[in-house]
Amino acid sequence: MTTPTTSRSELPADEVTEAAPKPSRGPVWSRGPVPILLAVVIFLAGWQVVVWSGWRPDYLLPGPVTVFAELGNIAIQPEFWQALGRTLVRAVAGFGLAVLIGTVIGLAAARSRTLRAAIGSLVTGLQTMPSVVWFPLAILLLGLGESAIMFVVVLGAAPSVANGVLSGVDQVPPAFFRLGRVLGAEGWRLYRYIVIPAALPSYVGGLNQGWAFAWRSLMAGELLVVIPGAVALGNRLAFAQEFGDAAGLLAYMLVILVVGMLADAGFSALATGMRRRRGLAVR
Amino acid sequence: MSSATSTAAGAADSERGRLRLSGVSKVFGRGDAQVVALEGVDLDIAPGEFVAVVGGSGCGKSTMLSLAAGLEQPTTGTITANGGVALMFQESTLLPWLTAAQNVELALRLRGVDKDERRQRARDLLAKVRLGRHVDKRPHELSGGMRQRVALARVLAQESAIVLMDEPLGALDAMTRDQMHDLIESVWQEAGFTVVFVTHNVREAVRLADRSILMGSRPGRVIHSQPNTLPRPRHLDANLLVEMSADLTRRLKEEVAVHDDADYFTI
Numbered sequence: 001m002t003t004p005t006t007s008r009s010e011l012p013a014d015e016v017t018e019a020a021p022k023p024s025r026g027p028v029w030s031r032g033p034v035p036i037l038l039a040v041v042i043f044l045a046g047w048q049v050v051v052w053s054g055w056r057p058d059y060l061l062p063g064p065v066t067v068f069a070e071l072g073n074i075a076i077q078p079e080f081w082q083a084l085g086r087t088l089v090r091a092v093a094g095f096g097l098a099v100l101i102g103t104v105i106g107l108a109a110a111r112s113r114t115l116r117a118a119i120g121s122l123v124t125g126l127q128t129m130p131s132v133v134w135f136p137l138a139i140l141l142l143g144l145g146e147s148a149i150m151f152v153v154v155l156g157a158a159p160s161v162a163n164g165v166l167s168g169v170d171q172v173p174p175a176f177f178r179l180g181r182v183l184g185a186e187g188w189r190l191y192r193y194i195v196i197p198a199a200l201p202s203y204v205g206g207l208n209q210g211w212a213f214a215w216r217s218l219m220a221g222e223l224l225v226v227i228p229g230a231v232a233l234g235n236r237l238a239f240a241q242e243f244g245d246a247a248g249l250l251a252y253m254l255v256i257l258v259v260g261m262l263a264d265a266g267f268s269a270l271a272t273g274m275r276r277r278r279g280l281a282v283r
Numbered sequence: 284m285s286s287a288t289s290t291a292a293g294a295a296d297s298e299r300g301r302l303r304l305s306g307v308s309k310v311f312g313r314g315d316a317q318v319v320a321l322e323g324v325d326l327d328i329a330p331g332e333f334v335a336v337v338g339g340s341g342c343g344k345s346t347m348l349s350l351a352a353g354l355e356q357p358t359t360g361t362i363t364a365n366g367g368v369a370l371m372f373q374e375s376t377l378l379p380w381l382t383a384a385q386n387v388e389l390a391l392r393l394r395g396v397d398k399d400e401r402r403q404r405a406r407d408l409l410a411k412v413r414l415g416r417h418v419d420k421r422p423h424e425l426s427g428g429m430r431q432r433v434a435l436a437r438v439l440a441q442e443s444a445i446v447l448m449d450e451p452l453g454a455l456d457a458m459t460r461d462q463m464h465d466l467i468e469s470v471w472q473e474a475g476f477t478v479v480f481v482t483h484n485v486r487e488a489v490r491l492a493d494r495s496i497l498m499g500s501r502p503g504r505v506i507h508s509q510p511n512t513l514p515r516p517r518h519l520d521a522n523l524l525v526e527m528s529a530d531l532t533r534r535l536k537e538e539v540a541v542h543d544d545a546d547y548f549t550i
Contacts, residue, residue, distance in 0.1 A: 178372075181354055183389065184393045198378070278421070
């Protein structure tokens with residue numbers, strides 16, 4: 001065998017394939033945060049118009065100005081921050097537990113055909129079941145307390161997480177499994193280095209959906225399960241309704257909306273960054 | 284009848300890189316749906332030899348590589364691969380979440396090479412396939428030819444005695460393919476591994492191989508073996524190379540004519 005000669009013509013370094021053309025920027029009102037601001041303004045204006053129409057008296061349906069003023073009042077009370085804090089702790093703990101359980105179940109079902117056949121449709125079924133349906137049983141079994149809330153939050157969120165894992169693993173190209181075997185990645189190492197990273201975008205989708213279910217279940221739980229001495233966003237909402245405090249009620253609803261939107265924005269940013277790094281179309 | 288694929292680790296050094304298929308057949312499905320993908324394939328490929336496998340679509344050439352790589356088991360016959368087997372795929376199966384360097388590093392990592400060493404070796408290997416400036420690019424930022432060069436670097440990282448290539452240049456344009464021929468030939472000459480290169484391009488086979496194996500279909504089997512002692516480096520348009528290609532093409536046409544619904548192949 002001859003050794004390669006240095007005279008062999010140097011390969012021309014081919015150029016990096018051109019980045020996808022940037023989408024045309026369009027008019028001012030379609031760029032960046034402008035559409036969002038526009039939507040908020042239109043929503044607030046619509047709300048104000050309904051108030052002005054006199055459909056319901058002011059004390060039942062206050063306008064945005066009153067509600068934001070009330071929100072300002074609430075925000076300087078320590079009870080508000082206690083409530084927000086407690087709710088967020090519950091949300092994070094419940095969601096965290098759901099992620100753990102959902103991931104383990106998802107991975108186990110992805111790896112074992114039998115387990116998948118056994119619980120696959122159950123997982124989907126649980127996902128379609130409104131989690132609030134679980135509360136009577138949870139209260140019966142666990143009493144009116146934190147564990148009942150956690151129970152339902154986990155049941156609401158875990159199936160979505162498990163489904164995210166399952167569909168992620170399903171979507172791994174068969175060539176990657178072959179590659180893994182050729183590279184000597186078997187068993188757990190195949191999952192660690194190839195399958196799990198490949199399934200990650202779908203997993204993040206499952207987490208996002210799981211979070212949405214956890215948040216809804218938690219709000220339902222806080223409306224239904226009132227633990228004496230433990231203030232939380234949901235039961236502030238219930239109190240506001242009982243005391244006919246419409247402005248406070250709407251202010252708390254806004255807070256709940258904003259928390260949900262912030263979390264969703266976080267997941268979206270995570271998913272978008274991941275897709276961009278992998279060269280998947282973002283738009 | 285016995286069937287086995289074995290990787291003889293303790294084989295004598297002089298035998299490292301030998302790939303032997305004896306009486307190999309592969310049947311998919313059962314009953315009426317049964318398809319004989321390969322029948323009675325005997326091949327003895329010497330250490331360091333560059334063998335091209337040519338045939339129309341459906342002649343079982345990819346199946347043969349899967350068997351040789353141990354991804355599937357033969358229905359009958361034995362396959363002995365001395366030294367590890369690496370496989371380069373038709374489409375570069377680079378992992379999109381890793382950079383070029385990390386893709387190569389993964390092969391090293393799975394072989395237990397420690398962190399500092401694999402960083403350096405991945406860089407060296409990418410320089411060898413002339414991608415030294417693109418180590419931190421992700422697959423989607425690279426052209427098709429560059430992606431196959433990363434895949435080649437990853438194959439080199441496996442340091443296998445046998446490298447199987449399954450139509451690795453099929454998706455590339457003629458110009459890029461020509462450059463890849465030079466590159467594959469030079470890394471092969473330097474590393475001295477055994478190559479089984481599957482292609483449907485006859486000219487490519489004659490350009491690269493020490494021996495071209497023709498395969499016929501239904502069932503897939505070896506129909507001809509053409510030794511090739513043309514001096515290297517060879518040029519695709521050299522007269523002798525064109526003549527040898529024409530001979531292979533004629534034989535392939537005869538084989539294809541046997542079947543009514545002839546498979547296509549290219550020159």
